[in-house]
Amino acid sequence: MKPINFKMLGMAFAVAAASSVHAQENVLNLYSSRHYQTDEQLYSNFTKKTGIKINRIEAEDNPLLERLRNEGKNSPADVILMVDAARLWRAQIEGMFQPVKSKVLDSRIPDNLRGKDDGKGAEWYGFSTRGRAIVYNKETVKPEDVPTYESLADPKNKGKVCTRSGSHPYMLSLIGSLIEHNGEAATEKWAQGMVTNFARPPRGGDTDQIKGVASGECGVALTNTYYYVRLLRSNKPEDKALISKVGFIWPNQKTTGAHMNISGGGVAKNAPHREAAVKFLEYLASDEAQGYFANGNNEWPVVKSATATNPELESLGKFKAENVSIATIGKNQIAAQRILDRVGYK
Template structure:
């Protein structure tokens, strides 16, 4: 119910924005223009803008940005229907890509370049979207109170050892929804429901803030462990804020394993819009974003891990890249998200 309410609110916002003739930071370009590609993106990073500028320099194709969160963009594309100028949809979560796919907003793309660059478990089996960068959902822990072997599996997050000692963001976080979706795929709903109840029992405080807030809370002694995405921690460890850098001297990272097969990873990725008026340009941009150059630039600038196993992570991300990623297909996360939300809500995870 909570997800449905949020989605309906997003639809209302998108329709209002569409009526005003704007979306995110810019209005859409003309429906068809051989010199542009209309990118509906839920990613808002300087490193991405640098990529689009590089693409334009290399191809002469202008990237027209229409920005918003994933649900707003999905609602907008739905409301635009056949008149949508969307060429390419990009989101920072496999579940969001699945929602766009389920709404029939993405079309299959056959590309030898993309198939060669992106492993099969990081893309839709029918080619409707492709992962471009990876982020691991891991544990930040107080190294003065917690041993690494106490946080080397996902089960341990919910164990009695950490009663009242866990910080975590809300159940609405797409990263948490996708993690719980992956656990449903691996464990089934009964064991996953038990895990969500354990997570709630272990909360040191009601969920609040983003991932960096959880890491800072560990340092402040509010909790001993926290769930976070890898790239937030890497930013803090290598950023300009001296306080955040100091935090990461005490707070360390653990890459827990799921059933002994590796760490849960999510993706940022994109797919060609179902009615893309500039389809060839959209495919060219998607192939560019999957290139070693682009994956390296994003990894360096935003501290995500490249999707391709053949592209090494550059500094400073490389210092955290030596982990085993779970081989599960990220395409399964989305179809479990509604059930994940139900289990989390039933457990009291707000």
């Protein structure tokens, strides 16, 4: 029997370990509640540029969060992507992110679109924005009667207002914004006025609200802008007919500005491929990726140097956006839910 060459054996193990690390760096496990087909190009282009293969788990936010809870420390998730500040904040307070320090991200993502920067780095970043707009029926509602979020609770609009469920994250974030601007007492009074003014019990998604306005079932409703622009871009005759009956308003242009929300993400707490995860987040902040958000899913880039070629999105015109921390809006959702419960806003 030949004697074992421990030196050669050690070198073999070192080469194998290096190969394993290299292989790990070329994989990214993405957990995402984004469900837009237009993101396919975003992901495939990242792989082309870096050689890093993306394995995806896609689900709605609650099932995704439940999966992460169940997996715990053994979770293979590297990056978590979510839409809406309320969802990101929930994931953050449950300890699902880890702090990230990146010169690229810090230089390109505005301060107010980051979650928790305490010197250890941000736990999540916003990569695109969408506005919460007002749509109204052109035949039954005057635009001057619904220029602000607050005006929707005015008695003159009784029986005209439609929204999705108050407990939906889109609504929780809007209410969190109103709390920040107007205080809890005033926001509760507003929520009570909204309940009084409902044309129907809250239900459906944002597209359903637009359809309700077009049909005349609702006089006025709230919608995220990318749903509205999606209908503007549609070539279907029924969508063109629908959108022709609906007017669009940027709310609160003389006061606080339109409420803006985000799609964002961060590195998972126990990410096995942390380096690849940071690369992916930095890629999402590139001008190229920012263009995909705008052109593919009708969202606004958050990076100043990014450009978009989306005529329908641009047709919404220049507008005043609110200047408030997205992280603060997320934190306010607990107070927002208490208000909804007290006034019976289902």
